[in-house]
Amino acid sequence: MLPWSTELAGRIEQGVVRSELLRGNPLGDPHDRPIHVYLPPGYDEQPARRYPVVYTIQGYTGHVATWFNRMPFRRPYPELADELFATTDTPPAIVVYVDAWTSLGGSQFLDSPAIGRYHSYLCDEVVPWVDAQYRTLADRDHRAIAGKSSGGYGAMVTPMLRPDLFGALATHAGDALFEVCYQPGFCEIARTLRDEYDGSYDAFHADRRRRLHGTKDSDMDLIEMYGYAAAYSANPDGTVSMPFDDVGALVPDVWARWLAWDPVLMAGRPGYAEALRTQRAIWIDAGTRDEYYLDFGALAFRRALTAAGVPDQTVHFELFEAKHGGIEYRYPLALAWLCERIA
Structure with missing residues (x-):
């Protein structure tokens, strides 16, 4: 638990996605967006190999640099993810850290006439940009999306809206069960x-x-x-x-x-239910003392998946002792589980 960064076994490249979909957005936020792409150990040494991709999206008020914040006695997620690939037999993957911050603090990763087209930006600009720049397995069966809180919300709804792009998801304390x-x-x-x-x-x-x-x-x-x-x-x-x-x-x-945007209710609608049934892997977890009661949202979403006919073997569901914050140690568990199923 060092208080300073450590050398990664893989590496992270920083780039910019120049978004035409976000150009002229209603809030006047930048349309050039930073993107961080983690390349696992062996990426440079095996130039013919292609990799599955996990897109990682942030919670409300988060932005791409937030992933690298270091709390006392804790390690940031990019280091935990790197350690996972460097020290275990988890199939290697490219991990993409997406920026969808707005001057309101977030976007919920939806298209909105008040915020901008952040769902379309993610699906129609970020994903093609990554596939063009890196050696990805450019297919929905090898592409997952994961996030916490508002990012967990985006991870639930994006595969329902675009099952052609995303074949697996992980939601950590994602916004659900709106009432x-x-x-x-x-x-x-x-x-x-x-x-x-x-x-x-x-x-x-x-x-x-x-x-x-x-x-x-x-x-x-x-x-x-x-x-x-x-x-x-x-x-x-x-x-x-x-x-x-x-x-x-x-x-x-x-x-x-x-x-209409509650993942629990969306899962019960025919088109979205069908999209969920096509997912290769769905990870759901939340803390039992979550201040926003997102443990109840997680359970309700799990039940909605069952009602929608999603096979039990597709889903990992877990409640653990924690509040809403400080659960970054859960993310590598889901990352390993996803990679084993999308490799």
């Missing part, structure tokens, strides 16, 4: 808006632009909930409808738009 993980927070957000901003998100945004984010305790909760709404219930003109009113009560038609 449990999101709805309980609506009243507190409505109260905060009332007490600090006269009930107006416009007033919050105007205030936030004048100062450093995080200098008010409510900043994170407010921006995160707004970011979810911008992903799930944006309007064609780019405005954002919130799923609750000034007293925290549900706005039924807007809430229905959120539920």
Whole structure:
């Protein structure tokens, strides 16, 4: 558990994806996006060999450099992944660290008229860019996607939306079962808006632009909930409808738009259920003390897979003793499990 970086057995290359799909996005965020690509040990020594690929996507407020943050007594995931390939018989894979950060803190990896086309960017620009630059096994059966929290959400929904591209997934405490993980927070957000901003998100945004984010305790909760709404219930003109009113009560038609994106409910719809049945591997886990009750979301998604007819042998489901944060040690377990099935 050294407090400084260690030399990798493989190597990480840094590149830039120049996205035409993100050019001119509604938030004015950069359309040139950094990308980090991990190449496993032996990649350079075996020039004829091709590799499966695991795309790794981040949680809310995360960006590609966040993966390399080093906490006390902990090691960042890229080092843990490298150790996995260097010291075990796990089939080697290329691991791609994708950037989908926005000035709202995230995108949920969906296309949104309020944020930008981040789902299409991932599928139609990032994946082809990687396949063109590196010796990949460029087929959905050898391509997986993994993430935690909002990244776990993206890992659940992306293979449902694009089963032609992704044949395996791992979700760690991914956003799911929206009435449990999101709805309980609506009243507190409505109260905060009332007490600090006269009930107006416009007033919050105007205030936030004048100062450093995080200098008010409510900043994170407010921006995160707004970011979810911008992903799930944006309007064609780019405005954002919130799923609750000034007293925290549900706005039924807007809430229905959120539920349409809930992985638990999506899994029960014919096209998405069929997509899930084609997956080679599905890893689901969460901590039993998750502050957002995403352990319940994980269990509900697992049950939805069973109802959708996904074979039990395809799925690994596990609840473990932990909260929402500090679970990076779980990622190599899922990575090894995926690689064994997509190699």
